[in-house]
Amino acid sequence: MTVANMVEARCCFKLLYAIVVVLLLHTSSPCIGCSERDRQALLALKQGLVGDDGNCLLSWGREAQNKDCCQWDGVYCNNQTGHVVKLDLGEQSLRGKISPELVQFQHLEYLDLSFNNFSGSKIPDFIGSLSNLIYLNLSQANFGGQIPNQLGNLTHLQYLDLSFYEDNFIPPVNSIHAKNLNWLPNLSGLKHLDLSYTTLSDVGWLEAVNMLPKLTNLILQGCNLPPPIISSVSLMNSSDSLVRVDLSLNSLNSSIFQWLSGTHTNLVYLDLSMNYFRGSSIPASFGNMSSLAHLRLYYSELEGGIPNSFAKLCRLRELDLRSNSLSGQLSDLCLKHCPNALK
Ligand SMILES: *[C@@H]1O[C@H](CO)[C@@H](O)[C@H](O)[C@H]1NC(C)=O
Ligand SMILES: *[C@@H]1O[C@H](CO)[C@@H](O)[C@H](O)[C@H]1NC(C)=O
Ligand SMILES: *[C@@H]1O[C@H](CO)[C@@H](O)[C@H](O)[C@H]1NC(C)=O
Ligand SMILES: *[C@@H]1O[C@H](CO)[C@@H](O)[C@H](O)[C@H]1NC(C)=O
Ligand SMILES: *[C@@H]1O[C@H](CO)[C@@H](O)[C@H](O)[C@H]1NC(C)=O
Ligand SMILES: *[C@@H]1O[C@H](CO)[C@@H](O)[C@H](O)[C@H]1NC(C)=O
Ligand SMILES: *[C@@H]1O[C@H](CO)[C@@H](O)[C@H](O)[C@H]1NC(C)=O
Ligand SMILES: *[C@@H]1O[C@H](CO)[C@@H](O)[C@H](O)[C@H]1NC(C)=O
Numbered sequence: 001m002t003v004a005n006m007v008e009a010r011c012c013f014k015l016l017y018a019i020v021v022v023l024l025l026h027t028s029s030p031c032i033g034c035s036e037r038d039r040q041a042l043l044a045l046k047q048g049l050v051g052d053d054g055n056c057l058l059s060w061g062r063e064a065q066n067k068d069c070c071q072w073d074g075v076y077c078n079n080q081t082g083h084v085v086k087l088d089l090g091e092q093s094l095r096g097k098i099s100p101e102l103v104q105f106q107h108l109e110y111l112d113l114s115f116n117n118f119s120g121s122k123i124p125d126f127i128g129s130l131s132n133l134i135y136l137n138l139s140q141a142n143f144g145g146q147i148p149n150q151l152g153n154l155t156h157l158q159y160l161d162l163s164f165y166e167d168n169f170i171p172p173v174n175s176i177h178a179k180n181l182n183w184l185p186n187l188s189g190l191k192h193l194d195l196s197y198t199t200l201s202d203v204g205w206l207e208a209v210n211m212l213p214k215l216t217n218l219i220l221q222g223c224n225l226p227p228p229i230i231s232s233v234s235l236m237n238s239s240d241s242l243v244r245v246d247l248s249l250n251s252l253n254s255s256i257f258q259w260l261s262g263t264h265t266n267l268v269y270l271d272l273s274m275n276y277f278r279g280s281s282i283p284a285s286f287g288n289m290s291s292l293a294h295l296r297l298y299y300s301e302l303e304g305g306i307p308n309s310f311a312k313l314c315r316l317r318e319l320d321l322r323s324n325s326l327s328g329q330l331s332d333l334c335l336k337h338c339p340n341a342l343k
Contacts, residue, residue, distance in 0.1 A: 086110035131156070
């Protein structure tokens, strides 16, 4: 090899090196997209689902110009890492099957599949592997069967919504049910729990709920809840954090009043309508719920008068006592002390 040749070769090498560097810089450009694995997992998810015209999965594609799945409708990535952190697939009229490829998204914090139709199929166990979930919404999605215990694995969860509201109060066939709620205390960061119109016949339901120190919203409407075992519930433990409690349309009896006579000073909304309180009167301890703005107790077979302690409920704006056997004057009580109440 001549010297001239060597110089030429070196030049060539330098040029090649420069091209490689430019290419590398280009492919790892600051615009972080999703990984190929995430993209494949989303395409697998799409494969299992069908929807009506206009659903967001239509924008999920293979084309080169549509390669970055962080840009796809309903898909959100962390802009530092490129990991998929949010899947917002609510109200897309989706039907079909949820691919187990979903567990690929180990960084997922937010999953919304509400308002779709999964035809009464069971909530997939593998959702329990998405251990970083903070928000899980499977409401109105026509899931059925037993709630998987694996949900107990979702220890970061703050919002859990499995509700299914029907206009006529008839639960869907094969509605979601749970034999026990032993998995629930594992979700110790839970703030919002809505299991309305699922079937929860476990007498230990209150014990499980009571172990959630951060719970603010407890919504268990129409769940067939039986009277809980109160003796096993630490009344002093009963969440100070609760702001909204809806236990309407269940099979509770007045034993629930014992729990509510705990320290519920932050409670703003309480609905116990349509339960079986026959022969009981409204407990005086309700007058201690100093933040209460809405109290609903209709259709509950309550008897007796309205406790004097209600005079202390100065924030009360709604009091619904229809269809009970109550006597006494409301105006004497509340309005005298708090002219703004119940306007
Ligand atoms: C990255 O995400 C954070 C939080 O979602 C957001 O506040 C920020 O503006 C984003 N940065 C860029 C460059 O998009
Ligand atoms: C859900 O899909 C099933 C068939 O898989 C159908 O029978 C049912 O009517 C659908 N429900 C709604 C609310 O669209
Ligand atoms: C529970 O989470 C752990 C750790 O994230 C995971 O290894 C395990 O597979 C999960 N179990 C279930 C049943 O989802
Ligand atoms: C779940 O989704 C439904 C329907 O989109 C919505 O009404 C509900 O507020 C959501 N639940 C939570 C906890 O955000
Ligand atoms: C509760 O969480 C722990 C660890 O996070 C796990 O080992 C256990 O299986 C969970 N229990 C239930 C009932 O899910
Ligand atoms: C009281 O709540 C804490 C969590 O805040 C829980 O660890 C404890 O077991 C509960 N005690 C009873 C008796 O329920
Ligand atoms: C409530 O129901 C439970 C279980 O059926 C029963 O043991 C208890 O005596 C009832 N309490 C009242 C006040 O009716
Ligand atoms: C209301 O609270 C006060 C002070 O905490 C307490 O002394 C009283 O017994 C309570 N009243 C009822 C009816 O529970």
